[in-house]
Every structure is written in C-alpha cells, then in structure tokens.
Amino acid sequence: MSPIATAALAKTAPPAPPRRRARSGPPTRRLMAPATLFLLAWMIVPLAMTLYYSVRHYNLMMPELRNFVGATNYKLLLTDPTFWHSLVNTLVLVMACLAITVALGLGLALLFNRTFPGRGVARTLAISPFFVMPVVTGLIWKNMLFHPVYGLLAWLARELGLAPFDWLAQQPMLSIVIMIAWEWTPFALLILLTGLQSLPEDQIEAARLDGAGRWQEFRHIVVPHLGQVLYVVVMLESIFFLTSFAEIYATTSGGPGTATTNLPYYIYQNAFFQYDIGLSSAAAVGAVVLANVFSFFLIRFVAGNLNAGSAR
Amino acid sequence: MAIVELKNVVKNYGGRKAQGPNAVDDFNLTTRDGEFVVLVGPSGCGKTTTMRMIAGLEDLSAGSIRIGGRDVSDVAPRDRDIAMVFQSYALYPHMTVFGNMAFALRLKKLPQAEIEKRVREAARMLDIEHLLERKPRALSGGQRQRVALGRAIVRQPQVFLMDEPLSNLDAKLRVETRAQIIKLHRSLGVTTFYVTHDQVEAMTMGQRIVVMLDGNVQQIATPHELYAQPVNTFVAGFIGTPSMNFLPATVGDDARSLQGEGYRFRAGDARAAGLAGKAGATVLVGVRPEHLKWCGSGDAQAANHLAGKVDVVEPLGSTTMVQVDVGGQRITAQLDSAIAVEMGQPIALTCAADVLHLFDAQTGQALGLPAQA
Amino acid sequence: MKTRRTSHVLLSLLAYAVALVMFFPILWMLLTAFKTEQDAFSITPQLAFAPTLESFRTALEQGSGYWHYAFNSLFSAVVSTLAGLLLAVPAAYAMAFYPSRRTDFTLVWMVSTKFIPAVGVLIPIFLVYKNLRLLDNLWGLTALFTAMNLPLLVWMAYSYFKDIPRDIVEASAIDGAATVQTMWRVVLPLALPGLASAGLLALILAWNESFWSLTMTDHKAATLAVYIASFKSAEGLFWAKMSAASVLTVTPIVVLGWFAQRQMVRGLTFGAVK
Structure with missing residues (x-):
C-alpha cells in the first residue's frame, strides 16, 4: 500500500485495534476431520487408485506384468460387446425400474392418502418389501414365485389355462425389473405419501372453489407440490438402481448369456x-x-436446497 | 449490576476484508449503573446486532465493550455474566420450566438448595410457580414469555439483554408485560438493554433511548429530550404518533419569519438562533399533530397560521384526527373532539411558537438546538 | 353423494388388495417356512398344511452356522452404525452451527461420495484389504459399511441439527454452557429422535447389504446375506429351510422398519418434506 493511501486511510478510519483473534471458538476443524479423513481413505483414495489401475496392465494371473498401457484398457473395453451390452442393460434396468416405481408409487400414494379404516396396517404391509434383504428377494422370487414348475406364478398360469412361463429364462430382464420394482415401489410410496400429506389442505380447497376438477387439482396443485419430493425419489433410486447387484447375483448370475449383466456385475x-x-x-x-x-x-438439487435453507 | 461501555464499536459482515456498509458504525455509549437503555429503530438498523455484540454472539469488527470495567470484547458469552431474553424466547423444549430456569445455575454448579430457592423466588415474582413442572410446549405465549424472563432473572446477572421480548404477544398482554418488566427493573436494578422497533415501547420503558438508522446512532437521549429536541428529521418523524408534520418554508429577511404556500410561522426564541444568516433560504418546519390547534376567525393574524381544506376526518373519541390539505401538502392535526369538522370544509390551524421544530432542508439536521452536552 | 360413497369403498378395497399383493411374497415365504419340504416343493401350492417348526429347527441347529452369520450381521450393522454416528454427528454439528464459507462445499462433497458406486472402489479396496489381511475380516467389513452409510448419516444429522433454532443454542451459550455442554445437554437431546431414526436407517441398510459381504468375505466374517446367498443353488429340497432362514433374517429388520418408517422419511427426503 502506498504511503499516501495509508495516510488517507489513517485519517478517515479511527485507529482500529488490530484484528482480534477469534474467541476460543468451536473446534470445527477437529469436529469435521474424522468424517472427512474416513471418507478420503475409504472412498476418494480407492477412487484414485481405480483411475490409476485403469491405465495399467494388471492381471492377477500375471502379477509380474504391470506396466503403464495408456488407454489400452479403455480401448479393449470399448471393443468388448459384453461391456456395451452391460451398459445398455444398466440403463434399461434403471429406466424401467424408475418408471415403474415412480408411477406405481405415486398411484399408491394417492390411494393411501385417504382416510379409511385399517389404513395404517395396509400401508405398513405395502411398504414392507423395502426392508427385505435383496438377496432374500432374489431367492424367494426365483424359487417360489418364478419357478417354471413349482413356482406360484406357474401354478396360476396353469389354473388360468395358460402355458407356464419360465420367467428368468424367457424374460430375464423383466424378471429382474419386477423384483427390484417390488422392493423399491414401497420407498417411492412412503416418500410421496409424506409429500402428499404435507400439502396444505387449504390449497386443495382453494383450487376446488376455483372450479378445479379432480384431474386439474392433481395436475396443477398436487404434482407441482410433489416436484421436489419426486426429484429426491428419482435421484436416490437411480443411485441404488445403478448399483443393483444382489438381485442379479442371487437369481440369474447375469445370464442367460449376458441378458442381465449390468455394469456392476x-x-x-x-x-x-x-x-x-x-x-x-x-x-x-x-x-x-x-x-x-x-x-x-442431485447435487445441484442438494446445493439449491442448501441455499434455500440458509435464506430461511 | 454494572456500567456498560461501548467504544467505537463497529460491525461489518464482510469478513476479514471489510466490505460494504457497516452493519453498526462507530457506536459509543456509556450506561449508568442500573440504567434501562432502549435501542430502537426500523428493522435492519443495527439495533439487534449491537445487542448481540454485547452478548458476545457476534464478534466486534472494531472497538471495545466493557462490562463493569472489564473489557469483554474477546470474552465468550458464557463468561460475560449477562442474561438474554430472546424474541423467540428460545426455551429448551426438552426441559421443564424449572429445568429451563435452573439450567444456567446447574452449569455454574450451584448447590441444589440455592438453585431451588432462586428458581422458586423468580417464579413467584413472575407468577409462574404453578407451571414449573410443565414443558414449554404446554404453555401459552404469555407464559413462555414469563419463563424466558424468569430464566434471565435467576441468573442475577450484571446485565439483562432483551431482544424484542414482547413482539410475539397480543396487544393487551404486551401492555401488561411492559409494565411488569418496568417493575422488575425497578426492583432488581440491573442494567438493561432492550431492543424494540416500537417507539411507544421505547418511550414508555427507556430511561435512555438510542435511536438507530442504517447502522448509525441518530440520537441518544431521554424520552423527553427525544420528543422535544429531536436532532434530525428521522428522529423527529420516528418518535411520536402520529408522526410530525414537515413543511418547507422560506426564511424571511428578519431571519425569524417563515413563509410557505398556505402557511406562515414565526420561530420561537429558543430556536431562532438556528435561522441566523439563512434569510431567503428554505428550511423544514416541523410541527407535531398534537400541537396544532383549531384557529377561530379572530386569530387570522396569528404569527403561526395554516389554512387549508379538510381531507379526512377520523374521530377517535377524546380527540379527532384531521388530515388537512395545505397548499397541496397533507398534514395531520389532532384536534379536540368538541370541534365539529367536516370533509371538504376550509379550516385554519395555529400553534404555539415554542413547539416549532426547524430542520435544514438538505441535511435534515435540526437547527437551533441548545448545544448538546 | 351415492357414487362418491361407492367409489370411496371401492378405493379402500383396492388399497387393501394392493397391500396384500405387495406383502404376498413375504407372506408366502412366511408360510413356506412352516411347511415340510414336501409341502413346500409341491406343484399345487399347499394352503392347508400342518405347520411344523422343523425347518426353523434345522436352520437354527448347530452346524447350520446361522448364529455365526447372525452374529456377524448384527456386529457389523450395529458397530458400523455407531461408528457412523460417531463420525457424522460432530461433523454435521460443526457444519450446522458453525458454518463457514467452506461448509457448503464440504457438505456437498461428503454427500456426493455416496454416489460413487461401490464397484468404482471395489478393486483397490479388495487389493488393499488383501495386503492388509482385512479380507474376510469383520472389522474390515464393518469399516466398509461405515463408509457406505457415512454420507447419508452426515446429511440426515445435518438436516436435524439445522431444524434446531439457533436461538436455543445461543441461549445456552449465554446461560454459561461451553460448546461441549451445549452439544450434550441441549442439541443432542433435541436431535435425538432424528438421530435415532437416521441410525435405524443405517442399521437397516447395513444389515441388508450384500455387495461388500459377497465380495469381501468368505466364511469367517460372512454375514446373513452370504448365508442366504448360499441357498442360491438350492433346488426343491431346501425351500422350507431357505424360507425359514430368510424369515429369521428378514423379520427383525422388517419389524424395525415398520416402527421407524415415518421418522426415516424426513431425513431421507433431504429436507424436501417437513
């Protein structure tokens, strides 16, 4: 700073005491360090190592051959039809499950957002699949429901005079989607129902007085109100659907062929x-x-939510 | 009980590099021991920030605060020996009323008997003894407010800080509690800072009032001084209901008479000095509605005279509020209700010479005030 | 009026039907668990059958390993949840009550690590664990569960802390409480219901986790997920036993979920629903 500027400053501002030390404030750094370090060690460092390995030749069968190979692995990957297949499978699985769970979840949420006797019990039963271990889901559906001879669906088909159907062999992806949707529709239902219940009654009443019909009420009041909640459902579900593993592991093992091999598998x-x-x-x-x-x-959404929160 | 001194206190939220205007700028005040000081001003004027700096909830950007002679500028809130009543009351929802009031004493590790005694005593003073075992959510707004007061009282602190403690109460309860707080202050004699945006509360409660605007102290004075000798148009307009009327007027050659379209004034002896050398210039004349009187035809020659047309009449019972169009400017007059006025009727008003306020038309600063101590 | 009433009854019936359909696979598993293997593996579903505890007996008997796996599941779920809370609560507390310019970034960063898919870090973790002899090690698995749930716990704890009025924390500071005292005596009691439900969710997710258990454990540290997965190749003969083992695995968590359903939602919606 030039001497003139300093002099000018000195004239205008009363001699301010030197910036005081922060009062023995909260040890924020020490409070946050453990969680930060833990996530670094178990998430970020391994992620960096994954990146590193991806440009190395490294096969556990040939441990002596470990050299830098540049983009070779990526080239190999992009020429592997199985990889492309698994990528497509992953996207199909995520999209199908999203569409089904959100649509069904919304319908069920509307169904359960009414007062009727036994509602609590019915809702509790309906959301139970969410808490079932995915491996159990896979085994129960594969053996006791989807089994082409002894499965319940096969019996049902026979009773209806239809040919029994080998679900996991003939419609493997659909079967996987059904199982995952069965587990996750309750999640969408639970969260959307809570969203519906937070809708102020007077908004609905005002809309009715304004002459809105059932559909208009749903379209112009309910859906916009659910916007944020829907967003959360879609994003959280996509994260879990992208990493679906147990249901496939326990049933098709990625097959037949590569029909149900997703990226994780x-x-x-x-x-x-x-x-x-x-x-x-x-x-x-x-x-x-x-x-x-x-x-x-999702992160954009979370960040947006943060800002809204601090403005409150 | 203590003297609180604030010296050149500045708050700037810009962080290390001071940016933008200061939220509080160069605040200076020394209280008397046991004084009741009210900080008043419109929202965003810095009054709450000032209080939070006294509490230690905000760091000072510059300056210093002393409580009882001790520099507490860098002292944590818990070591300042102060108690605060929050606008939201900030009661601990998971503790009973007793637990809320005893919390600070338990932290101080006072003996159980002493805690019991102090809490009961405060509860009796506030008439909340029967509520001691309840949780805050089972209380009405007024009861919560008294618990918040009680929590401050049991501390027996050097300073009370109250941040708009009445703003969540209904009008009737507010008046009652106002009286109760004044009574408490009398009997406890603890130095108190009280923040409000309500000038009526400020005037009725404060022994001294600090009027703030945009982070700057406008005037520090007793209620009477604020009313009689506001230092600028902001204070003059802020204190008193209804607000003071301001009328631009040209100063006559005698530096005494003031002239505008539809009105003329003659400055009283006390203020006339402020007009010296201002002949031909424009100043603002301030006159409070309650000082305007109906002017019979015989007074047409009165030194202070306003003529206009009645615009709106609001009978209030004992008095009648009349809005008058004087040469295109609207002024308010509080007239005796015995005088019958009707909308549209011409009216003439007058006032005494010594109730006129004079302000510089550009700066808004008062003219001709007796020299400030 | 009449049609409204009818539609109300019909919609209620539909709701019951939906609830039943959704719950049916669980019910069927429950019924099968009480059947003999012959009844379980039958071309025509047996609804009228003589219930037997035989399958539970075999599933629980010595040598089935159920208790070994159950202990591992319980240990890894409980310890990882507690560890997660222990790590998440102080961090969330600091961010909620002493925000700095970096807070938003740190929070978003922490939450975003949840969106690194497990396969993205699987290989290095497997190799490092192998070198550190943490493969098939209960502590190693528990640490992975902790890392898996930490971002969610941080977020949920943060949103519960954010709901506590700042005034109350300040009142406590003025009342003479040090930061630690404020945390223990004011903030934690107020956030406890929320933190408990966050913990429950973490517990459920850890208990049901299978990716890490299947890849990182073999027998010593294997959890119930691995045990159940071993029925993968079970054909016919073991359906009743598989069902019994599944019932024993699923029941505690489903019941826990029933009780915690409401509380869990709010934390999970990232504050979008109050």
Whole structure:
C-alpha cells in the first residue's frame, strides 16, 4: 500500500485495534476431520487408485506384468460387446425400474392418502418389501414365485389355462425389473405419501372453489407440490438402481448369456473371475462416470436446497 | 449490576476484508449503573446486532465493550455474566420450566438448595410457580414469555439483554408485560438493554433511548429530550404518533419569519438562533399533530397560521384526527373532539411558537438546538 | 353423494388388495417356512398344511452356522452404525452451527461420495484389504459399511441439527454452557429422535447389504446375506429351510422398519418434506 493511501486511510478510519483473534471458538476443524479423513481413505483414495489401475496392465494371473498401457484398457473395453451390452442393460434396468416405481408409487400414494379404516396396517404391509434383504428377494422370487414348475406364478398360469412361463429364462430382464420394482415401489410410496400429506389442505380447497376438477387439482396443485419430493425419489433410486447387484447375483448370475449383466456385475466378473484388474478398473471408471451424470443433477438439487435453507 | 461501555464499536459482515456498509458504525455509549437503555429503530438498523455484540454472539469488527470495567470484547458469552431474553424466547423444549430456569445455575454448579430457592423466588415474582413442572410446549405465549424472563432473572446477572421480548404477544398482554418488566427493573436494578422497533415501547420503558438508522446512532437521549429536541428529521418523524408534520418554508429577511404556500410561522426564541444568516433560504418546519390547534376567525393574524381544506376526518373519541390539505401538502392535526369538522370544509390551524421544530432542508439536521452536552 | 360413497369403498378395497399383493411374497415365504419340504416343493401350492417348526429347527441347529452369520450381521450393522454416528454427528454439528464459507462445499462433497458406486472402489479396496489381511475380516467389513452409510448419516444429522433454532443454542451459550455442554445437554437431546431414526436407517441398510459381504468375505466374517446367498443353488429340497432362514433374517429388520418408517422419511427426503 502506498504511503499516501495509508495516510488517507489513517485519517478517515479511527485507529482500529488490530484484528482480534477469534474467541476460543468451536473446534470445527477437529469436529469435521474424522468424517472427512474416513471418507478420503475409504472412498476418494480407492477412487484414485481405480483411475490409476485403469491405465495399467494388471492381471492377477500375471502379477509380474504391470506396466503403464495408456488407454489400452479403455480401448479393449470399448471393443468388448459384453461391456456395451452391460451398459445398455444398466440403463434399461434403471429406466424401467424408475418408471415403474415412480408411477406405481405415486398411484399408491394417492390411494393411501385417504382416510379409511385399517389404513395404517395396509400401508405398513405395502411398504414392507423395502426392508427385505435383496438377496432374500432374489431367492424367494426365483424359487417360489418364478419357478417354471413349482413356482406360484406357474401354478396360476396353469389354473388360468395358460402355458407356464419360465420367467428368468424367457424374460430375464423383466424378471429382474419386477423384483427390484417390488422392493423399491414401497420407498417411492412412503416418500410421496409424506409429500402428499404435507400439502396444505387449504390449497386443495382453494383450487376446488376455483372450479378445479379432480384431474386439474392433481395436475396443477398436487404434482407441482410433489416436484421436489419426486426429484429426491428419482435421484436416490437411480443411485441404488445403478448399483443393483444382489438381485442379479442371487437369481440369474447375469445370464442367460449376458441378458442381465449390468455394469456392476460385469466389473465383478472381470475382476473376480478373469482377474483382469486393469480392464475392470476401466469399466469401474465408466460406472463412476455414469453415476456422476445422474448425481450431477442431485447435487445441484442438494446445493439449491442448501441455499434455500440458509435464506430461511 | 454494572456500567456498560461501548467504544467505537463497529460491525461489518464482510469478513476479514471489510466490505460494504457497516452493519453498526462507530457506536459509543456509556450506561449508568442500573440504567434501562432502549435501542430502537426500523428493522435492519443495527439495533439487534449491537445487542448481540454485547452478548458476545457476534464478534466486534472494531472497538471495545466493557462490562463493569472489564473489557469483554474477546470474552465468550458464557463468561460475560449477562442474561438474554430472546424474541423467540428460545426455551429448551426438552426441559421443564424449572429445568429451563435452573439450567444456567446447574452449569455454574450451584448447590441444589440455592438453585431451588432462586428458581422458586423468580417464579413467584413472575407468577409462574404453578407451571414449573410443565414443558414449554404446554404453555401459552404469555407464559413462555414469563419463563424466558424468569430464566434471565435467576441468573442475577450484571446485565439483562432483551431482544424484542414482547413482539410475539397480543396487544393487551404486551401492555401488561411492559409494565411488569418496568417493575422488575425497578426492583432488581440491573442494567438493561432492550431492543424494540416500537417507539411507544421505547418511550414508555427507556430511561435512555438510542435511536438507530442504517447502522448509525441518530440520537441518544431521554424520552423527553427525544420528543422535544429531536436532532434530525428521522428522529423527529420516528418518535411520536402520529408522526410530525414537515413543511418547507422560506426564511424571511428578519431571519425569524417563515413563509410557505398556505402557511406562515414565526420561530420561537429558543430556536431562532438556528435561522441566523439563512434569510431567503428554505428550511423544514416541523410541527407535531398534537400541537396544532383549531384557529377561530379572530386569530387570522396569528404569527403561526395554516389554512387549508379538510381531507379526512377520523374521530377517535377524546380527540379527532384531521388530515388537512395545505397548499397541496397533507398534514395531520389532532384536534379536540368538541370541534365539529367536516370533509371538504376550509379550516385554519395555529400553534404555539415554542413547539416549532426547524430542520435544514438538505441535511435534515435540526437547527437551533441548545448545544448538546 | 351415492357414487362418491361407492367409489370411496371401492378405493379402500383396492388399497387393501394392493397391500396384500405387495406383502404376498413375504407372506408366502412366511408360510413356506412352516411347511415340510414336501409341502413346500409341491406343484399345487399347499394352503392347508400342518405347520411344523422343523425347518426353523434345522436352520437354527448347530452346524447350520446361522448364529455365526447372525452374529456377524448384527456386529457389523450395529458397530458400523455407531461408528457412523460417531463420525457424522460432530461433523454435521460443526457444519450446522458453525458454518463457514467452506461448509457448503464440504457438505456437498461428503454427500456426493455416496454416489460413487461401490464397484468404482471395489478393486483397490479388495487389493488393499488383501495386503492388509482385512479380507474376510469383520472389522474390515464393518469399516466398509461405515463408509457406505457415512454420507447419508452426515446429511440426515445435518438436516436435524439445522431444524434446531439457533436461538436455543445461543441461549445456552449465554446461560454459561461451553460448546461441549451445549452439544450434550441441549442439541443432542433435541436431535435425538432424528438421530435415532437416521441410525435405524443405517442399521437397516447395513444389515441388508450384500455387495461388500459377497465380495469381501468368505466364511469367517460372512454375514446373513452370504448365508442366504448360499441357498442360491438350492433346488426343491431346501425351500422350507431357505424360507425359514430368510424369515429369521428378514423379520427383525422388517419389524424395525415398520416402527421407524415415518421418522426415516424426513431425513431421507433431504429436507424436501417437513
């Protein structure tokens, strides 16, 4: 600062005491360090290592051969039809499950957002599948419901005079989607129902007085009100759907062929059965990128929510 | 009980590099021991920030605060020996009324008997003894407010801070509680800072009032001084209901007479000095509605005279509020209700010479005030 | 008026029907668990059957390993939840009550780690664990569960803390409480119901977790998810036993979920629903 400016400042401002030390304030840094370090160690460092492995030649069967290979793994990956198949499978699975759970969840939420005797019990029963372990879901559906001979659906088909259907063999992806949707529709239902119940009664009443019909009421009052909640449902579900594993592991093991091999299963197979660390790391990077495309929107939402929160 | 001194206190939210206007700028005040000081001003004027700096909830950007002679500028709130009543009351929802009041004493590790005694005593003073075992959510707004007061009283602190404690009460309860707080202050004699945006509350409660605007102290004075000798148009307009009327007027050659379209005034002896050398200039004349009187035809020659047309009549019972159009400017007069006025009728008003206020037309500063101490 | 009443009754019936359909697979599993293997594995579903506890007996008997897996599940779920809370609560507390310019970034960063898919870090963690002899190690698995749930716990704890009026925290500071005292005596009691439901959610997610259990454990640290998955190749003969084991695995968590359903939602909606 020039001497003149300093002099001018000195003239205008009363001699301010030197900036005081912060009062023995809260040890925020120490409070946040454990969580931060833990996430760094278990998430960020491994993520960096995945990136590193993805540009190395690294196969556990040939541990002596570990050198930098640039984009080779990625090239291999992009020429592997199974990878493309698994990518498409992943997207189909996520989109189908999203569409079903949100549509069904919304319908059920509207159904349960009315007062009728036994509502609490009915709702509790309806949301139970969400708490069921995915491996159990897979086994129960595969054996006791989908089984082409002894399964309940086969029996039902026979009773109706239809040919029994081997679900997991003939419609493997649809079967997986049904199981996952069965688990996650309750989640959408639960959250959307809470959203509906937070809708102020007077808004609905005002709309009715304004002459809105049932559909208009739904379209112009309920849906906009649910906007944020729907967003949360879609985003959280996509994160979980993107990483679906147990249901596939317990039923089709990715088959028949590669019909139900999604990205996580593809990586799992390449790493644990082909021992190809480099290639599966490259695929893992792909999975992270895919998840980020989805999460980008969620994080924007969370950040927006944060700002709204601090403005309150 | 203590003297509180604020010296050159500045608050700027810009962080390390001071940016933008100061939220509080160069605040200076020394209280008397046991004084009741009210900070008043429109929202955003810095009154609450000032109080929070006294409490230690906000750091000072510059300056210093002393309580009882001790510099507390860097002292944590818990070590300042102060108690605060929050606008929201900030009662601990998971504790009973007793627990709320005893919390600070328990932290101080006072003996149980002493805690019991102090809480009961405060509860008796506030008439909330029967509520001691209840949780805050089971209380009415007024009861919560008294618990908040009680929580402050049991501390027996050096200073009370009250942040708009009455703003969540209904009108009737507000008047009652106002009286109760004044009584409490009398009997406890603890130095008190009281923040409000309500000038009636300020005038009725404060022994001294600090009027603030945009982070700046406008005037620090007793209620009477504020009313009789406001230092500028803001204070003059802020204090008193209805607000003071302001009328631009040209100063006559005698530096005494004032002239505008539809009205003329003659400055009283006390203020006339402020007009010296201002012949031909424009000043603002301030006159409070309650000082305007109906002017019979015989007074047409009165030194202070306003003529206009009645615009709106609001009978209030004992008095009648009349809005008058004087040469295109609207002024308010509070007239005796015995005088019958009708809308549209011409009216003439007058007032005494010594109730006129004079302000500089550009700066809004009062003219001709007796020199401030 | 009449049609409204009718539609109300019809919609209520529909709701019951939906509830029943959704719950049916669980019910069917429950029924099968009480059947003999012959009844369970029958071309025509047996609704009238003589209930037997035989399958539960085999599922629970010595040598079935159920208790071993159940202990591992319980240990990893409980310890990871407690550890997660222990890490998340102080961090969320600091961010909620002493926000700085970096707070928003840190919070978003922490939450965003939830969106790194597990496969994205699977390989390095597997290799590092192998070198550190943490494979098939209960502590190693528990740490992974902790990392998996930490972002959600931080977010939920943060949103519960944010709901506590600042005034109350300040009142406590003025009342003479140090930061730690304010945290223990004012903030935590107020946030406790919320933190408890966050903990419940973490517990449920950890209990039901299968990706890490299946990849990182073999037998020693294997959880119930691994145990149940071992029925994968069970054909016919073991349906009743599989159902019994599943019932034993699922019931505690489903019941827990029933009780915590309402509380969990608010934290999970990221504050979008009050």
